[in-house]
């Protein structure tokens with residue numbers, strides 16, 4: 609039997625180190641085990657196998673990749689796996705396309721004798737992996753098959769792990785951007801609205817705002833953070849206390865929840881606020897910037913590569929021993945996550961049901977952010 613590995617969804621720095629770690633640990637325990645890399649995410653499962661997969665990969669395939677960002681085996685999202693609502697006009701067509709995709713994927717996995725498929729990605733990828741697992745078992749009920757997820761997403765919003773691979777690098781990239789922007793906005797005494805990735809969850813925006821010393825943060829899950837008037841009052845308080853410049857970090861999902869022109873609307877409000885203008889002696893100047901995909905790029909941090917090593921090694925244990933070394937075996941599809949420096953295993957169904965993990969007003973990081981950031985009520 610062989611073990612398949614693929615990366616899926618948004619690339620995350622450290623994915624290469626996770627592939628390498630899984631490869632090394634699998635081969636260390638069983639030098640003869642066959643490992644297959646599927647290219648470009650789930651897409652690689654359903655193409656002609658000679659062009660979309662690397663069979664029987666050896667040590668050379670994973671050399672010189674540990675320091676590289678992105679994912680050397682490629683990634684992607686497969687629209688066929690996402691179904692629209694039943695009332696959608698092309699629903700039946702989409703179901704047929706999905707079933708075709710799943711059938712080809714199941715047959716390919718069967719022919720390649722894959723009994724464990726390691727999927728490195730986020731919650732969308734795990735939903736896809738679960739559907740592929742179910743389809744395989746339906747087509748080939750007598751053949752054992754297990755999906756082993758490894759959390760790899762800069763959003764860090766998965767249940768079943770404290771951290772996901774890529775988050776720390778993205779956080780450092782965003783904080784680096786904030787520090788660079790400080791230089792220019794301090795020189796002009798401006799405010800900057802900086803958009804950061806995070807469509808559903810605001811962890812990256814929240815933590816980068818804390819670490820970068822932002823004045824304000826806005827995240828999709830906590831509605832009070834999108835309130836323009838609240839932000840204007842905070843900045844006015846800052847102007848009165850002679851703060852020289854302001855950083856407003858906003859997660860991209862705020863536009864989806866509060867309106868596409870949220871950033872422009874806030875800029876207009878700040879630039880025309882009479883109280884701010886009278887305290888400054890001139891209207892406030894505001895610029896809008898976005899970190900965008902730069903957050904996902906560059907060499908992974910030491911923490912991300914260490915996490916990737918831990919989780920890749922845990923996934924190899926589950927594939928070969930049925931569970932983490934020195935622990936009870938586990939059944940069914942699972943995800944290997946971390947609690948502190950330990951690997952932990954959670955059923956994939958539970959991960960999917962409880963993800964994305966969202967920021968709430970009670971989240972420790974959110975409470976901390978409200979203590980550290982600017983507010984109209986601050987007494988000093």
Ligand code: F6P
Nearest residue numbers: 618730761762763805806807904
């Ligand atoms: O899921 C990771 C993520 O980086 C999100 O924060 C973001 O919304 C999304 O991917 C964007 O992905 P892409 O532009 O690659 O489709």
